[in-house]
Amino acid sequence: MKPATIRDVARHAQVSVASVSRALNGSDTVTEETRKRILESAEALQYVPHSGARSLSTSKTNTLGIILPDLYGEFFSELIRGMDLAAREHGYHLIVSSSHDDADGAAAAIRSMRGRVDGLFVLSPQIDSANLATAMAGRLPVVLMHGGAGESTLPSIVVDNNGGAHAAVDHLLATGCRSIAHIAGPAGNLEAEARLAGYLEAMAEAGLEPHVVEGDFNQGSGHASAQALMAAPRRFDGVFCGNDMMAIGALLAFQEAGVRCPEDVAVVGFDDVPIAALVRPGLTTLRIRIAETGRRALQRLVGQIEAAQAGREATQSSSACEVVRPELVIRTSTRASVSTTRAADGRPSGVTASAQGENQDG
């Protein structure tokens, strides 16, 4: 038993398909009486319009595609959530496509989106601008959101990883650290490389010698890298980690080894994932308002789509690269000496002071 089509409804209501379409969509010119009859027929037949067919004739899908990297975690999930929230407001659906890890796979994923979406988010770093151009023959509206997208001429939103890394190092310096190590993200990852570069620059500016070990952005590698640092002859009193998960792994490693944080070593992460506020000590990190960034991205894409289907080229501003500047969030993993002194005043421990700070965050 096939679902009813618009023709079934038309037959049942004894009108033409055109009238049914008119009655069901915008209120074109239809008599109140026939409209009523049509609605009753639609109800009786449990008619539900076929979105695919509608898209074909209107060439509007009300759907946006997201090209994801091969593996993604908390960060992208949260980003998608932010996009989804905004998408609903704008009347759009979201369709996700995990691309393969090579450029060809990603290009194929993009192509498979044709006729399915009105616009595309590309979060997959495998796609460079050249590939992108050939991949989307139909030149869909696009918003790029992978590290290094800023170099493209396409509209994009990128995180200021370099600036964030600078801020992290500067903060460690300000709290008195003199020997700052860096647990880097995986080589080849553009975000990781930008953060590493920022660290190296900031260290050079401060006239300090850099000290880098490489992780893979996962908690386990943070743990291992911290152990490697402790095993090495070189001393350190501060660690800037490429992301929060590695920082948390490092915190646990220090804790296990009896190295106190922040007294013996201060730790800074990157991203401000929800866990960062919940571990002890609370993790000082660079906050990216992920969901909000997702929302902004969606608005940009929708703006582009509307501009494209109405006027001419999109507005000038919409083809620009938008930069999200991470914000330093100071927690107890780098408690400045000033705060520590204050916590010591009268109270039995600094725990209370730090805990209060966290509550405000949460």
Place this chain on the structure above:
Amino acid sequence: MKPATIRDVARHAQVSVASVSRALNGSDTVTEETRKRILESAEALQYVPHSGARSLSTSKTNTLGIILPDLYGEFFSELIRGMDLAAREHGYHLIVSSSHDDADGAAAAIRSMRGRVDGLFVLSPQIDSANLATAMAGRLPVVLMHGGAGESTLPSIVVDNNGGAHAAVDHLLATGCRSIAHIAGPAGNLEAEARLAGYLEAMAEAGLEPHVVEGDFNQGSGHASAQALMAAPRRFDGVFCGNDMMAIGALLAFQEAGVRCPEDVAVVGFDDVPIAALVRPGLTTLRIRIAETGRRALQRLVGQIEAAQAGREATQSSSACEVVRPELVIRTSTRASVSTTRAADGRPSGVTASAQGENQDG
């Protein structure tokens, strides 16, 4: 400049559209020579097939819909991730639709999926079976995944919340707790209610008096609820929390108040979100393998779809309700003196047996 269509390619290669379609899709009977010519033309014109049009004629979208509740967090994100991973393997895309929080909105979201998807996951608890039936006039293959879905005759995957709650209470009893409080999830939430019911049953079986405060599944409410418990005259030595986030909030509240965990009070959560292993003390909780559950759900739905389009009705097994049994993961938030657990082994109750069942299933 419109993207090239199949007719453009046909014209360019001087063949009919049928040949182009045949050449590009399965290798029907096409001369190697014409195929080559067609592929070259497609390349030259940067032809990309229009998935929407293809779906219309094949009535196959290779897309699955997910009807989400109004607000969703880490749990659903992880579930979607698991589904996505599996979807890729099966050649499907995923389209998400956040429904509104009322039943009408959810029904509308389901209807808007017609012609867009080959099957549907319903994670939105607002939809009861009756609404669902009317909402999907076209009777799409469906997998239900909200609490209470077990009562429906439709295929579903549900978490054994009740059993999990039992296991939590039993574990607390086994570690020596005598006065166990429960921080419940929000009233009206089916998962929360099932966990509460399990707690009440287990307490009744143990001949203990229950002690319940209500939270809302967020960390903040766990914090507040724990403070409320401490402020109340009634003493307690164990807390079973409706989910991990509230448990973590409670842990922080106890820490701030100088109440030691697990010495003064033992805490158990539910879900085993990634943070649970990273807080200190590590949170004892009931693990749900979220991503794996998502993968299973996807396989079920795909199985249904394939059965529907090939043979007759789906297999008997596929219309059953599948139960995911949470697995008790013991960490330091509950003192896991093994001897105590062993001692429980001797008791006539089904407690230990059920706990073993959990482990095997997980």
Place this chain on the structure above:
DNA sequence: TCAAATCGTGTAATCGGTTACATGACACAC
């Protein structure tokens, strides 16, 4: 009273594919 404007409705083309069936060429067997 007749032409023009207005208005509700129907007819049929269209979106971009897939595919059942028709066609025509060629080979082979009698």
Place this chain on the structure above:
DNA sequence: GTGTGTCATGTAACCGATTACACGATTTGA
């Protein structure tokens, strides 16, 4: 030479909507 079978290819119907345009009926104005 004719009939038959095979095989590559073309023609056109279809999927289920939207919508430009046509049409007939009614109203309006001179």
